[in-house]
Amino acid sequence: MSRIGKRPIAVPAKVEIKIDGTKIVVKGPKGELSRELPTQVSVSQEGQTLTVERKDDSRVSRQMHGLSRTLVANMVEGVSQGFQRRLEIQGVGYRAQVQGRNLVMNMGYSHQVQIVPPEGIQFAVENNTNVIVTGYDKEIVGNTAAKIRAVRPPEPYKGKGIRYAGEVVRRKAGKTGKGGKK
Template sequence: MSRIGKRPISIPAKVQVTIDGASVSVKGPKGELSRSLPTQVTVTQEGETLLVTRRDDTRTSRQMHGLSRTLVANMVEGVSQGFQRRLEIQGVGYRAQVQGRNLVLNMGYSHQVHIEPPEGIQFAVEGTTNVVVSGYDKEIVGNTAAKIRAVRPPEPYKGKGIRYSGEVVRRKAGKTGKGGKK
């Protein structure tokens, strides 16, 4: 049995859920999300909770059960509270700033890197080296943060680059100096 799939999803006060066959729409103060779920699972609303159940006990149904429950729970949490992803910039001269809605990165290239946010995403810069990506769709927030990190991923020798907040970068030893084989 899926332990995640069995857990009910509580609906906050300002969130409205509409179930239409295999599609689920969630509307809240932050925005509106809808998703089409696989046919192996069904979503039912009982008062202030949502229950995700599977139709049978096949392997694909069991796989989709926990996934579908997590996707619906993320939709409910996103439209009520939203999601954030924090990035840290390390390196001399590396910095970020917000111009309008766009994020402008100075990452040691010959040009600045401009990143436009997708629909529903906001950028914020704390100081000049901490970037906060926020929005109501967890998938888009994560993808946007990954695109920002891909501009200059952290390198293993000095640790310079863009990393997620709390990410541990394994460091390598540099050259050992004189000696060695010829």
């Protein structure tokens, strides 16, 4: 039995939910999200709680049970509180700034790298080296943060590049001395 799938989802007072068969629409103060759920699960609302149940005990139904519950819980949390992802830029001369809605970064290339945010995503920069990606859709926030990190991933020798806040980069030892074969 899925432990995650059995847990009920608490719905805050300012969030509206519409369930139409397998489609669920969640509307809140931050925005509106909709998702088509798999046919193996059904969502029911009782007062201020949502429950996700599976139709049978097949392997696919069990797999979709916990996944669907987590997706719906993320939708409810996103439209009520939102999500954010923090990135840190390390390296001499590496910096970022916000111009309009776009994120413009100097990352040691011959040109500036400009990232246009998708709908519902905002960028903020602290101290020219900390980038904050915020939005109400967890999936899009994570994908946007991954695209920013992919501009210059942290390298293992000096640790320069863009990393998630709290990410540990394993460092390698470089070459040592001149004691090689001739």
